[in-house]
Amino acid sequence: MRRYVLPYLWPVITGVLLAILILVALPERLPNPLSDTPPQTPAPAISTTPAAVERDTNRPAPEIHQAAPLTRNQGPASYSHAVNQAAPAVVNIYSSRIVERDQHPLMSDPFFQQFFDNQGDDATTHQRMLSSLGSGVIVSEDGYVLTNHHVINGADEIQVALRDGRETLAEVIGTDPESDLAVLRINLDDLPVIELTDSADVAVGDVALAIGNPFGVGQTVTMGIISATGRNHLGLNAYEDFIQTDAAINPGNSGGALVNPEGAMVGINTAIFSRSGGSQGIGFAIPANLAHSILDELVTQGRVIRGWLGIEAQALSRELAASFGLQTPQGVIIAGVVNNGPADKAGLEPGDVLLAVDGEPILDARTAMSDIASIPPGTSLPLTIVRSGERMQMTLEVGERPPPTPTVNEEGMPRQRGS
Numbered sequence: 001m002r003r004y005v006l007p008y009l010w011p012v013i014t015g016v017l018l019a020i021l022i023l024v025a026l027p028e029r030l031p032n033p034l035s036d037t038p039p040q041t042p043a044p045a046i047s048t049t050p051a052a053v054e055r056d057t058n059r060p061a062p063e064i065h066q067a068a069p070l071t072r073n074q075g076p077a078s079y080s081h082a083v084n085q086a087a088p089a090v091v092n093i094y095s096s097r098i099v100e101r102d103q104h105p106l107m108s109d110p111f112f113q114q115f116f117d118n119q120g121d122d123a124t125t126h127q128r129m130l131s132s133l134g135s136g137v138i139v140s141e142d143g144y145v146l147t148n149h150h151v152i153n154g155a156d157e158i159q160v161a162l163r164d165g166r167e168t169l170a171e172v173i174g175t176d177p178e179s180d181l182a183v184l185r186i187n188l189d190d191l192p193v194i195e196l197t198d199s200a201d202v203a204v205g206d207v208a209l210a211i212g213n214p215f216g217v218g219q220t221v222t223m224g225i226i227s228a229t230g231r232n233h234l235g236l237n238a239y240e241d242f243i244q245t246d247a248a249i250n251p252g253n254s255g256g257a258l259v260n261p262e263g264a265m266v267g268i269n270t271a272i273f274s275r276s277g278g279s280q281g282i283g284f285a286i287p288a289n290l291a292h293s294i295l296d297e298l299v300t301q302g303r304v305i306r307g308w309l310g311i312e313a314q315a316l317s318r319e320l321a322a323s324f325g326l327q328t329p330q331g332v333i334i335a336g337v338v339n340n341g342p343a344d345k346a347g348l349e350p351g352d353v354l355l356a357v358d359g360e361p362i363l364d365a366r367t368a369m370s371d372i373a374s375i376p377p378g379t380s381l382p383l384t385i386v387r388s389g390e391r392m393q394m395t396l397e398v399g400e401r402p403p404p405t406p407t408v409n410e411e412g413m414p415r416q417r418g419s
Helices: 002-025 080-089 288-301 318-323 342-346 365-373
Strands: 090-102 125-138 144-147 157-161 167-169 171-176 181-185 207-212 220-231 242-245 257-259 265-272 283-287 311-315 332-337 353-357 380-387 390-397
Touching (some): 080 090, 080 257, 125 265, 144 288, 171 288, 181 288, 207 265, 283 288, 311 365
Antiparallel strands (some): 090 157, 144 181, 171 181, 207 257, 257 265
16 A cells, blocks of 8 residues: 555655745745735726825826916016106105293293393293104195195195105195095196006005105105005094005105005005004005095085084993893994984984984994995985884984094194004
């Protein structure tokens, strides 16, 4: 039996030993039984992001659909063209005022007069010259100049200096303290004129150039962007709709031009937000559209005509709204009524809650005041109010807003509400 089996046993033993040798020496040549994907089947092509693709040098890179780069209009390397267009029409304004101050009674005593350089024994007052500086913009060939009210308020003499070296005295055509704008007129030939743009098209991020006379050093140009539009509730003017910019604006820039990269005026530089008195990158300009409308009214009518209700409004908080039986703090509380004013004649009373004007809900007092100001005096205006928890409809005839009472500081000069 062994004689027949033994010749076949050695080939089997040799084959087993050879298989063990191959397993130990060349394991990578054998298929992996734990793999779910057969090695001979290629992986399907998928669309994925580059970060999710594991690079395999044995395969071609997948085709990625690359988006086209954003198309942007690149800004110029220089704004000298815009400056050359606008700067000649921006003027320096020097205003002065003579202030008389009462002297102390002892100054009339000859004994005390010998210690002071006083002339005239009967003099009981002395004069002091107060000066201020600012900027302005020539907006017409007729010599009309736009500037801020606070630049020239109370001045006895206003001198305008052009960029070309010419100087002249200016006449005050009209002022509007509630928007802080004023119109002057100069009598010179061949005047440079700035172009006004539609300030409604101004967008946040637009490049802006501020041109003026900061600190009286001479005409200066600074650059920034439009930081915001429609700024209000700043407490600077009665009617506020400011363009905010981070172009450097300093004292003396008031009344100057804020222009776009093409040299067209988008606003009148008016105020700065600053704790130190210098520029901190938050400046405000009156939009060109508003300045244009004020200019037209001051030139053609001598004053700005605004609608007026004759009420003192107070913001409505949630607590007050609940006390009046309102679910939301919509509208304003009438805190006071001007005697014999439009509201008084219509029967409005302190404590009434004004909810809507001409069907439009009131969001806040300042916005409502601006909307009412645009209504021509004499217009019949329907109002919605709440009185003693009851909703009522009333009709009021809009009046003309009276001019504000001027305010001056301790030295007799107007308060500087701007730059």
